[in-house]
Amino acid sequence: MNSKRRVFLKGTLAAGTVGVAVGAGLLTPSTVLASAREGFEAGSVSDALKSVMGSDSHDSGDITISAPELAENGAVVPITVESSLTGVTDIAILAAANNNPLTSSYKLGEGTKAYVATRIKMGDSSDIVAVLKANGQLYSSSREVKVTIGGCGG
C-alpha cells in the first residue's frame, strides 16, 4: 500500500517536470533548433525546404537574386536576395547542385527588410534558389551561376 503510494507520487512528479519544461519553453527551442539544423543535412532542395520551411510547395514570386553569371572561384560566390514582398519572415538560399543544397536560412524580425547578402561556396555550376516565406506562403526564384573552379573539395 505504502510503496504503491510512492510509485504514484513519483509518476506525478515526473509528469509534472516534463509539463513545467514544456511550459517554460525549455523543450521547444531545442526541438525547433534540431529541425532547423536538419535542413543542412538534406540532400535535395525539396527535402531541405521541407525541414527548414515546413513545405516544399511554392509559387514564383517577385524575388531578385543578384549573383555573378560566371563565378571563377566557387569558394566565394556573392549572392544577394531581395524582394518587394511584404510580411516576409523567412529567407532560405540554396545551391541546387551542392551535396547539401541549403547554404543558409534567415529569420527576419518585424521591420526587417526582405534583403540578405552573403557569400557562399559552390561545388559546381548550379541554380541558386531563393525561397521566401511571406504571410505563411512560400515564394521562390532561381538563377543559374556557372562556376569555373569548384569551392567545396580539397
Add this chain to the structure above:
Amino acid sequence: MSSIRVRAQLSDGVTNVRALISHPMETGQRTDSGGNTIPAHYITEVKAKVRDREILTANWGPSISRNPYLSFQFEGASSGDTLELSWVDNNGDSDSTQVQIR
C-alpha cells in the same frame, strides 16, 4: 580584438548593416597534405539585435564562404542606437560586438 567588423548606417529610415567575420568555415570535407580530414568548423548562427529587439537570425551551414560576409537592412532604429551582433559555431565558440548606428 573582435572577430567581427560591422557597420550600421542609417539612411531614409532604413539601417543598412554590413558585417565581416573572421572564421575558417571548414566544411569537414577537405583533407590536409597528409591526407587527414580537416574537422568541420563553421558558424551555425548569427544574431542581430537592437535594444532586445530581434532583427535577424541567420542559420548557416558549412557552405558559407570563409571569413563570412553578411548584409541586411531594417527599419525602426534611430541614429545612436546600438546594434549587437553575435555568432556561435559548431564547436560552441562564440563572439559578439556592438556598434552604434550612425
